[in-house]
Amino acid sequence: MLTGLQQLGYVIRCRHNRPLEPGEKLYERVERFWEACRFSVPVPATEDRSAHTAVLKVKFGQAVLKRPQAKASQDFPPTHTCWVVLVAEDSCSVVGK
Numbered sequence: 436m437l438t439g440l441q442q443l444g445y446v447i448r449c450r451h452n453r454p455l456e457p458g459e460k461l462y463e464r465v466e467r468f469w470e471a472c473r474f475s476v477p478v479p480a481t482e483d484r485s486a487h488t489a490v491l492k493v494k495f496g497q498a499v500l501k502r503p504q505a506k507a508s509q510d511f512p513p514t515h516t517c518w519v520v521l522v523a524e525d526s527c528s529v530v531g532k
Contacts, residue, residue, distance in 0.1 A: 449461065449519075453500055453501070454500075454501045455498050455499055455500060455501060456499040456500075456501060456514050461498060461500075461519070464496075464498050464519075465494060465496075465498075465519055465521050468494035468495060468496040468519075468521065469494065469496075470492050470493070470494050471493045471494060471495055472492075472493050473490055473491065473492050473493070473525065474490075474491055474493075475488050475489065475490055475491070475528075476488070476489050476491055477489075484530060485530050487528060487530045488528065489524045489528050489529075490524065490525040490527055490528040491522055491523065491524055491525070492521075492522070492523055492524075492525050493520070493521070493522050494520070494521040495518060495519065495520045495521070496518070496519060497516060497517065497518055497519070498516070498517060498519050499514050499515070499516050500514060500515045500516075500517060501513070501514055502514065502515075
């Protein structure tokens with residue numbers, strides 16, 4: 436059983452569109468977060484991409500995650516409020532080869 440969950444600090448790279456309260460999905464919620472800032476980062480060339488300066492956008496906000504349905508998760512609280520941060524390259528700076 437988890438205790439003191441509010442005091443845990445963690446970073447998770449999300450790969451699932453998790454269900455949220457009240458009946459929405461994580462990816463849709465994150466898209467509605469306001470854009471906090473943008474910054475530029477030099478990106479080296481690879482076999483699939485030429486070198487360029489990536490423009491990264493940062494969004495953040497809170498989300499209320501629903502407990503996973505797996506049997507192993509049944510001792511977890513029904514929901515968990517957490518902060519979500521999205522850092523993604525803006526489509527204006529994406530390049531090909």
